[in-house]
Amino acid sequence: MGKVRPERVKRIARELLSRFPDRFTADFKAKKELVKSLVKTSSPKLRNMIAGYVTHLVSTAQTTKVETEEATP
Structure with a gap:
């Protein structure tokens, strides 16, 4: 089972990743620190959740990219 994150965290993380x-x-x-400078939030927990989800999205994208490169002859 995975981690449950609020839709707000996912939406902000996807938007940041698409913009930057x-x-x-x-x-x-x-x-x-980048999320802290881009998103104005008073909650360190929310900032960390967004940064963690961005980390998840980036690592998933890198894994998918490597798998497609290996599958392509």
Whole structure:
């Protein structure tokens, strides 16, 4: 079973990733600071949840990219 995240977290994370795809690195701490500068929220928990979901989306995209490259002869 996976983690349950509110739709708000998913929506914000997908929007940030679509607007700034090249600014997100593999480092979680860097993502957390980037989310802090891009999203004005007073809740550190919400910021961390967004950064964590962005991390999940980036790693999933990288895994999918590698799998398609390996499958293509």
